[in-house]
Amino acid sequence: MAHEKYNELLQALHECMAACNHCYDACLQEEDMQMMANCIRLDRECADICGYLEQAIARNSAFVGQLAKVCAEICEACGQECQKHTHEHCQRCAQACLNCSEACKRVA
Amino acid sequence: MAHEKYNELLQALHECMAACNHCYDACLQEEDMQMMANCIRLDRECADICGYLEQAIARNSAFVGQLAKVCAEICEACGQECQKHTHEHCQRCAQACLNCSEACKRVA
Amino acid sequence: MAHEKYNELLQALHECMAACNHCYDACLQEEDMQMMANCIRLDRECADICGYLEQAIARNSAFVGQLAKVCAEICEACGQECQKHTHEHCQRCAQACLNCSEACKRVA
Amino acid sequence: MAHEKYNELLQALHECMAACNHCYDACLQEEDMQMMANCIRLDRECADICGYLEQAIARNSAFVGQLAKVCAEICEACGQECQKHTHEHCQRCAQACLNCSEACKRVA
Numbered sequence: 001m002a003h004e005k006y007n008e009l010l011q012a013l014h015e016c017m018a019a020c021n022h023c024y025d026a027c028l029q030e031e032d033m034q035m036m037a038n039c040i041r042l043d044r045e046c047a048d049i050c051g052y053l054e055q056a057i058a059r060n061s062a063f064v065g066q067l068a069k070v071c072a073e074i075c076e077a078c079g080q081e082c083q084k085h086t087h088e089h090c091q092r093c094a095q096a097c098l099n100c101s102e103a104c105k106r107v108a
Numbered sequence: 109m110a111h112e113k114y115n116e117l118l119q120a121l122h123e124c125m126a127a128c129n130h131c132y133d134a135c136l137q138e139e140d141m142q143m144m145a146n147c148i149r150l151d152r153e154c155a156d157i158c159g160y161l162e163q164a165i166a167r168n169s170a171f172v173g174q175l176a177k178v179c180a181e182i183c184e185a186c187g188q189e190c191q192k193h194t195h196e197h198c199q200r201c202a203q204a205c206l207n208c209s210e211a212c213k214r215v216a
Numbered sequence: 217m218a219h220e221k222y223n224e225l226l227q228a229l230h231e232c233m234a235a236c237n238h239c240y241d242a243c244l245q246e247e248d249m250q251m252m253a254n255c256i257r258l259d260r261e262c263a264d265i266c267g268y269l270e271q272a273i274a275r276n277s278a279f280v281g282q283l284a285k286v287c288a289e290i291c292e293a294c295g296q297e298c299q300k301h302t303h304e305h306c307q308r309c310a311q312a313c314l315n316c317s318e319a320c321k322r323v324a
Numbered sequence: 325m326a327h328e329k330y331n332e333l334l335q336a337l338h339e340c341m342a343a344c345n346h347c348y349d350a351c352l353q354e355e356d357m358q359m360m361a362n363c364i365r366l367d368r369e370c371a372d373i374c375g376y377l378e379q380a381i382a383r384n385s386a387f388v389g390q391l392a393k394v395c396a397e398i399c400e401a402c403g404q405e406c407q408k409h410t411h412e413h414c415q416r417c418a419q420a421c422l423n424c425s426e427a428c429k430r431v432a
């Protein structure tokens with residue numbers, strides 16, 4: 001398939017999308033939800049762009065490089081926000097985001 | 109994670125999304141492209157709804173059942189169209205679609 | 217264009233998508249954010265499906281009826297949640313959601 | 325609303341999304357469909373990113389500028405491809421794409 005050279009990135013995007021959506025769902029159940037507003041917001045931004053880039057790679061888009069550049073930036077912002085919070089879902093999400101950001105940069 | 113009970117469906121959705129996008133890309137390079145118009149169309153429909161449902165499951169949506177019902181129908185339509193064509197990408201896609209349709213029905 | 221018969225629905229979907237995203241953004245800035253968790257969640261669900269259905273109509277999808285049925289249900293759930301809250305953005309969003317739900321039902 | 329300053333861009337994105345989806349649908353019904361392969365492909369790319377950016381603006385995303393930059397590039401590529409074809413849907417789409425590309429550049 002056309003997207004075989006992107007296998008590592010596809011894996012990272014998929015894990016990041018899942019982790020961000022899980023973190024979003026979990027943040028909306030936290031007692032200190034007020035403190036999680038930016039995390040909720042960035043989780044959605046990041047899940048959306050990762051899902052978008054997955055689809056773009058899979059359809060052999062001519063714009064993978066440019067989209068990966070934006071995705072790297074959004075993943076990094078989300079990872080940095082998540083790192084600030086001690087909830088396990090945030091820490092896991094931070095790791096998935098920063099890993100995905102690096103994978104995006106290698107392609108961008 | 110909240111979506112653990114959907115692991116089988118998530119796997120089927122992901123494979124179906126990838127197969128549909130690959131089939132779409134390959135159909136647009138076929139010599140008999142005219143014959144593939146419905147296939148191209150349904151590949152996009154199916155890739156889009158599978159990607160959508162993946163995101164919905166991952167964010168613990170309250171509407172997974174209803175979305176899975178629509179997804180099952182779209183996957184089935186795409187699978188039936190792809191089955192008509194002998195291209196390897198169509199045959200593979202048909203299998204992924206029909207498999208995903210069954211997985212959706214078990215959840216719907 | 218193929219989607220001309222859907223003009224009323226397209227308008228309702230677009231307003232609903234905008235109102236839900238605005239309500240989502242505003243809820244994440246409220247002091248009583250904890251109380252808005254379901255509203256935030258449903259705003260995202262509703263904005264996503266409305267945007268999805270807009271695209272489906274625009275590409276002359278064969279599945280508009282089935283998607284409109286799900287969309288009607290999600291819009292209704294979001295409208296009912298928003299109605300509970302006195303914030304102006306919630307009240308406006310409720311109206312857009314219930315209006316869109318009715319428009320979806322006429323097509324479903 | 326937070327997105328009021330983007331009114332011109334939102335209008336351009338919406339028209340471009342609709343025109344690209346219509347052109348995609350119409351290209352798949354043309355007799356010279358083989359010649360339209362790139363147009364079909366770019367119509368989908370462009371409709372998807374325009375819809376995505378609309379949602380991002382509506383939710384007050386922090387990444388509107390970066391996304392607008394990518395969107396400008398995709399709109400331009402789609403507009404240039406559509407310009408090559410004499411079908412009315414292609415010519416209309418070209419205009420919507422190039423207009424949207426300019427609106428994106430003013431924000432990026």
